[in-house]
Amino acid sequence: MISSSQVSQWSLGWPELTTQKDDLTLALLTILAITLTISWFRSFCATSLLPPGPRGLPIVGYLPFLRPNLHHEFNKLAQRYGPVFKLKLGGKTLIVVSSSDLAKVVLREQDDIFANRDPPLAGAIISYGCQDILFSNNNSYWRNLRKVLVSEVLSNKNVEGSRIFRVREARKTVNYVYGMIGSEVNIRQIAFFTSLRVVTNMLWGTSLVEDEKSNNINRDFEEVITNIVELVGRANLSDFFPILSRLDLQGIERDTKQELKTMDGIFEDIIEGRIMLYKTKSKEAVVVEQEGKKDFLQILLEYKNQNTTATSFNITQIKALFMNIVSGGTDTTSTMVEWTMAELLQNPTVMKKVQDELEEVVGLNNIVEESHLSKLHHLDAVIKETLRLHPPLPLLITRCPSQSCNVGGYTIPKGSDVYLNVWSIHRDPKYWDNPSEFNYNRFLNLDSTTKYDYNGNNFNFLPFGSGRRRCPGIPLGDKMLVYFLASLLHSFNWALPSGKEHELSSKFGIVLKKREPLIAIPSQRLSSQNLYM
Structure with a gap:
């Protein structure tokens, strides 16, 4: 019990x-x-630590309040909300970075996170579904594509090897302008045609257009490239509201596909012609016909035939790469030639110093050679100052973080669109004295600690970006730009048409262009007519 x-x-x-x-x-x-x-607090903090920014309306966000010149608008918003701010535009979250220090975080310290793209619909179409080097994400395909482009086309050896094309085409243009002495010349147009001939010679061994007198061919091609660049940079409701994309309310998808069809037809004819040539002749015979050198098309077709995952390219990928090189090598170069000449015509004393230096280095009884370019310090400084005031890509190309991360103490959400406002950085009084003033002296006589180049190492000066997505065409573009400008400025004196106002206003787009075309009148400067032949 x-x-x-x-x-x-x-x-x-x-x-x-x-x-x-x-x-x-x-x-x-x-x-x-x-x-x-x-867990809730962390989630709340993550949300609360998003960058500041203006409030918008339900559904559409801040979209109705944006004006066309986004680089100006973003600069004003940065002055109010700070060097990193956010905008809600429909279904998109935009992050805008406007300071040198934070640009360094995005472009160098966290470059791997910010190396992907979120292209607009027009960009995806024109790049054959993001199979190019501009809009492809940072993956093995893109890395291989860039490696081939840099090693086979844009290496220092190959850029030097293409000198014959630059010299020949620049001389053609000088001869053409000589025939226009006393008449009005469209600066951007002659720069475009010259760049186009150089680039197409490098790509497939022959010039697509032979002289400026072939007006119909030249202008049609110029119009297509200009339209493509404009369409890619145009605000498209389908990008902000994907549910509307099938309606194509602004006709951007329709127009882009039409421009692509035109360019694609040109590329198809060139590529098919080369393939047929291979079938009738040996590759060695083709190389002999091309002055003993392989052009880029032949190199890519050889990669295509290798049939290996690491190096092979299909025809569509070849055309996508052609689109990058043709549009980037012509539109950007001609735009910067026009801006530089516009600034020199606005500042005649600076133009005289540049021409005096050319006279001293080259001589009035001689023509410009590429060996002279390294000695043209005034022209180099003028070009850099022009790039500072008129960066070709004012917001660079949109970056899209592959994961949420921290920039300047704020959370940058995965998948957001990140813009670097280079135009704002280049005009920030924190980095530049009298930033709105054209003063090329700021790029003269610099020591090694303050030297500015185009490689993106100084984050106060980023005309071509920085990091792994920096423009790979800098070596070629620099050579073309400096040599062509030197040839025009050494061969001719330039004046504005009488009675016409000279203006420097810009038109925003993916490429920042002069709103009105620059028209100038040339006169003979060299000692002999024979130097123009």
Whole structure:
């Protein structure tokens, strides 16, 4: 039997056991509550640590309040909200970075996170579904594509090897302008045609257009490239509201596909012609016909035939790369030639110093050679100052972080569109004295610690970006730009048409262009007519 004392002990033990269970339950509930609170707090903080920015309307966000010149608008918003701010535009979250310090974080310290793209619909179409080097994400395909482009086309050796094309085409243009002495010349147009001939010679061994007198061919091609660049940079409702994309309310998808069809036809004819030539002749014979050198098309077709995952390219990928090189090598170069000449015509004393230097280095009884370019310090400084005031890509190309990260103490959400406002950085009084003034002297006589180049190492000066997505065509573009400008400025004196106002306003797009074309009148400067032949 159980004694009364045992009963007493057990009865006294139950309350003790019950208390232990309650304490354990309470402890578990407390831990759970703390965990949930911390999780909620972290989520709340992540949201609250998003960059500041203006409020918008439901659904459309800030879209109705944006004006066309986004680089100006973003600069004004940065002055109000700071060097990193956010905008909601429909279904998109935009992050805008407007300071040198934070640009360094995005472009160098976290370059791997920000190396992907989120192209607009027009960009995806014109790049054959993002199979090019501009809009492809940072993956093995893109890395291989860039490697081939840099090693086979844009290496220092190959850029130097293409000198014959630059010299030949620049001389053609000088001869053409000589025939226009006393008449009005469209600066951007002659720069475009010259760049186009150089680039197509490099790509497939022959010039697509032979001279400026072939007006219909030249102007049609110029119009297509200009339209493509404009369409890619145009605001498209389908990009902000994907549900509307099938409606194509602004006709951008339709127009882009039409321009692509035109360019694709040209590329198809060139590529098919080369393939047919291979079928009738040996590759060695083709190389001999091309002055003993392989052009880029032949190199890519050889990669195509290798049939290996690491290096092979299909025809569509070849055309996508052609699109990058043709549009980038012509539109950007001709735009910067026009801006530089516009600034020199606005500053005649600076133009005289540049021409005096050319006279000293080259001589009025001689023509410009590429060997002269390294000695043209004034022209180099003028070009850099022009790039500072008129960066060709004012917002660079949109970057899209592959994961959420921190920039300037704020959370940058994964998948957002990140813009670097280079135009704003280039005009920031924190980095530049009298930033709105054209003063090429700021790029003269610099020591090694303050030297500015185009490689993106100085984050106060980023005309072509920085990091792994920096423009790979810089070596070729630099040579073309400097040599062509030197040839025009050494061969001719230039004046504005009488009675016409000279203006420097810009038209925003993916490429920042002069709103009105620059028209100038040339006159002979060299000692002999033979130097123009």
